[in-house]
Amino acid sequence: MSKVKDKSLEEEGRRALGWAGENMPILASIRERFEEEKPFTGLSVGVAMHLEQKTGVLLQTLQAGGAEISASSCNPLTTDDAVAAALSEEMDIFAWSGQSKEEYYSCIESVIRSAPKITVDDGGDLIFMLHSKYPAMLDDVMGGCEETTTGVIRLKAMSQDGELKVPIIAVNNAYSKYLFDNRYGSGQSVIDAIASATNMLIAGKTVVVVGYGWVGRGVAMRLRGMGARVIVVETAASLNQQKQSGFHRGLEALYDGNWVMSMEEAAAMGDIFITATGNKHVISKHHFKKMKENVILANAGHFNNEIDVDSLQAMSKESKEIMPNLVRYRLKNGKGILLLSEGRLVNLARPSGHGHPIEIMDGSFAVQALCVEYLAKSSDSLKPEVYDVPSDLDEEVARLALAAQGIALQKPTPQQIEYVSAWEEGT
Numbered sequence: 001m002s003k004v005k006d007k008s009l010e011e012e013g014r015r016a017l018g019w020a021g022e023n024m025p026i027l028a029s030i031r032e033r034f035e036e037e038k039p040f041t042g043l044s045v046g047v048a049m050h051l052e053q054k055t056g057v058l059l060q061t062l063q064a065g066g067a068e069i070s071a072s073s074c075n076p077l078t079t080d081d082a083v084a085a086a087l088s089e090e091m092d093i094f095a096w097s098g099q100s101k102e103e104y105y106s107c108i109e110s111v112i113r114s115a116p117k118i119t120v121d122d123g124g125d126l127i128f129m130l131h132s133k134y135p136a137m138l139d140d141v142m143g144g145c146e147e148t149t150t151g152v153i154r155l156k157a158m159s160q161d162g163e164l165k166v167p168i169i170a171v172n173n174a175y176s177k178y179l180f181d182n183r184y185g186s187g188q189s190v191i192d193a194i195a196s197a198t199n200m201l202i203a204g205k206t207v208v209v210v211g212y213g214w215v216g217r218g219v220a221m222r223l224r225g226m227g228a229r230v231i232v233v234e235t236a237a238s239l240n241q242q243k244q245s246g247f248h249r250g251l252e253a254l255y256d257g258n259w260v261m262s263m264e265e266a267a268a269m270g271d272i273f274i275t276a277t278g279n280k281h282v283i284s285k286h287h288f289k290k291m292k293e294n295v296i297l298a299n300a301g302h303f304n305n306e307i308d309v310d311s312l313q314a315m316s317k318e319s320k321e322i323m324p325n326l327v328r329y330r331l332k333n334g335k336g337i338l339l340l341s342e343g344r345l346v347n348l349a350r351p352s353g354h355g356h357p358i359e360i361m362d363g364s365f366a367v368q369a370l371c372v373e374y375l376a377k378s379s380d381s382l383k384p385e386v387y388d389v390p391s392d393l394d395e396e397v398a399r400l401a402l403a404a405q406g407i408a409l410q411k412p413t414p415q416q417i418e419y420v421s422a423w424e425e426g427t
């Protein structure tokens, strides 16, 4: 039933899953409980996520709770073929790296054929396809979980237009997710992937980070620590979910120690450009014209439209793969521009991208696992809207993450609890 690239990679995949599992104590504790309680018995769960080792441990955790899993990727480049081979021995997997657009969508359709009761998305492609091509099947869908900022934005837009037909939990919007995954996870994995694909030094480079949201903040923070000169580009509008305008974020970027300017100015100064906006064409035609020779472009946002790759192609007389995931476009005026991973998520595009560090995904996927359980138990009381993660569940993951590191926080005294809730004068 499964369709993967190479079944003979199974042993390698099993080792990768073992190593991740060993370092995901929060999911391990949830798995133990799921094994006993079996909250998903007989429930089919359809998944479209980056299929790599940490996701594999999440899928095994859900399966341990009785779920029947059918999974594809949420990006044509990000499947770890060894992990997919190992997982395909345990559940239905439809994914391989380097898919064409048609193959990518046909794998999502294979997941849909399993008639999922609950969906788990990263970017929303599975739940969108159910709405657009198979709306009748939505009657049997209890709800879905969405992992990332871009997916949540799309689903909220659908909900506002009255087009959303099932309840969705915005996993991304849990503090235990975006504070750590988007910020510290991307902060490490995006830079890792750029260094791994190019083998170039970060220190001394001028790096332009476009978008100072959770991802951009994390990436800029780590770049500064590695000795880069960081320029942040923000937008003169309010385009993010937290309702902080680009002006707030631009000011925050300045006070954090970055240079802040428009893309028009930054285009001529950067050696490396990293986009993290969830927006379209934030680096475009007129910017390419201003760039220096051999600049490196990388995207950390969900979709491959942040860098206007079509214009880059149209402006070029040739393009050549220099190393895996690194292509040099030669503009008609002779200038070289290097593009990483076709402008797709640089930190997840294989072989140079390995996704976020394991410990980070332990927290993010613990939120996912608990949200799938929440949907399985509470979907009857939910309307077709986008819901935030229940705050007790969100807090539980942070508590478990600290406990896994052997850290206990200071308990407040009864007097302290009373003091902070009183309105009298505080002497």
Ligand SMILES: NC(=O)c1ccc[n+]([C@@H]2O[C@H](COP(=O)([O-])OP(=O)(O)OC[C@H]3O[C@@H](n4cnc5c(N)ncnc54)[C@H](O)[C@@H]3O)[C@@H](O)[C@H]2O)c1
Pocket (backbone or CB within 6 Å): 148, 149, 150, 151, 178, 181, 182, 186, 210, 211, 212, 213, 214, 215, 216, 233, 234, 235, 237, 238, 239, 240, 241, 242, 245, 246, 249, 276, 277, 278, 279, 282, 300, 301, 302, 303, 345, 346, 347
């Ligand atoms: N690479 C990863 O592993 C990873 C992890 C988490 C999220 N994401 C994706 O990264 C993107 C950003 O996520 P986030 O959580 O930081 O979102 P966010 O909403 O917190 O931040 C996005 C920022 O981009 C700014 N922005 C929007 N349009 C802009 C423009 N034209 N020019 C400059 N700035 C602009 C917004 O003002 C905002 O501050 C999303 O697509 C999300 O799905 C990627």
